[in-house]
Amino acid sequence: MTTATGTYAPRPGAAPLPRMIAAQAALETRMLLRNGEQLLLTVVIPTLLLVLFSSVDIVDTGAGKSVDFLAPGILALAVMSTAFTGQAIATGFERRYGVLKRLASSPLPRWGLMAAKTASVLVTEILQVILLTVIAFALGWSPHGNPLAVLLLLVLGTAAFSGLGLLMAGTLKAEATLAAANLVFLLLLVGGGVIVPLEKFGGARSVLGLLPISALSGGLRDVLQHGAGMPWGDLGILGVWAVVALAVAGRFFRWE
DSSP: OOOOSSSSSSSOOOOHHHHHHHHHHHHHHHHHOHHHHHHIIIIIIHHHHHHHHHHHSSOOSSSSSSHHHHHHHHHHHHHHHIIIIIIIHHHHHHHTTTTTHHHHHHSSHHHOOOOOOHHHHHHHHHHHHHHHHHHHHHHHOOOOHHHHHHHHHHHHHHHHHHHHHHHHHHSSSSHHHHHHHHHHHHHHHHHHSSSOOGGGGGGGGGTTTTTTHHHHHHHHHHHHHOOOOHHHHHHHHHHHHHHHHHHHHHOOOOOO
C-alpha cells in the first residue's frame, strides 16, 4: 500500500543496527544450544569433570577440599570450550558452507556479525557459569575474593579465546579447524592447570603459566580459593593474548 506522498507503508529497508545484531545473536545462541556436539563440549564435559574429580581422589590438588581447587579451573575450561573450541568449529563450518559469505552480503555489517557471535558466546558462558556454580556449591565449594576481579578475568579470557578461535576458523579449512580445536582443547585441559596443578610439571611450569588457560584458571583460583586481590599478572597475560589474537584474526580472517 502507498500513501499520498508515494512512500510505502510499512517502509521497506533494513532494521536498526542494534536490532539486527540482537536478532543475529539470538539466532547464534539458539543454534548453539540445539547442537548436541556443542552442548557436550560446553556443558556436559565441564560438569562431568567437576563432579568426578571433586568426588573421587584421582589428582592431588593440595591442601583443602578438591572442589575449591577444581571449580575455578572448570570455570576457565567452560570459557575456553565456548569462546575458543565451540566458536572455532562452528565458524569454520559456516565459512566452508558459504554461510559467512551470504551473511557478509546482508545489511548486517561484518563487524556486526562478529559482535553478534561475541554476544552469543557471552550468553552461553553466563548459563555455563550459573550451572557450574550451582553444582560446585552443591559439592561444598566455598569461594572468596573480589567479584570484580573474577569478572575482569572472565571477560579478558573470553576475548583472548574468542580471538584465537576466530583466527583458527578464518584461516584453516573446516576439517583442520575441527581437528586442531579439539586437540588444543585436550592439550590445554591437561597442561593448563585446570585439573592438574602446574607445580606437577616441574621446569615447564614457567612456560605453561604464560598460556591463556593457565592465566585464567590461575587467576580465578588465586581470587576464589585464596581470596587474593586483583591478579594483575594474570590479567596482563590475558590482555596481551586478547589484543594480539583479535588483531591478527581481524587481519587474516577470510570470509570465503
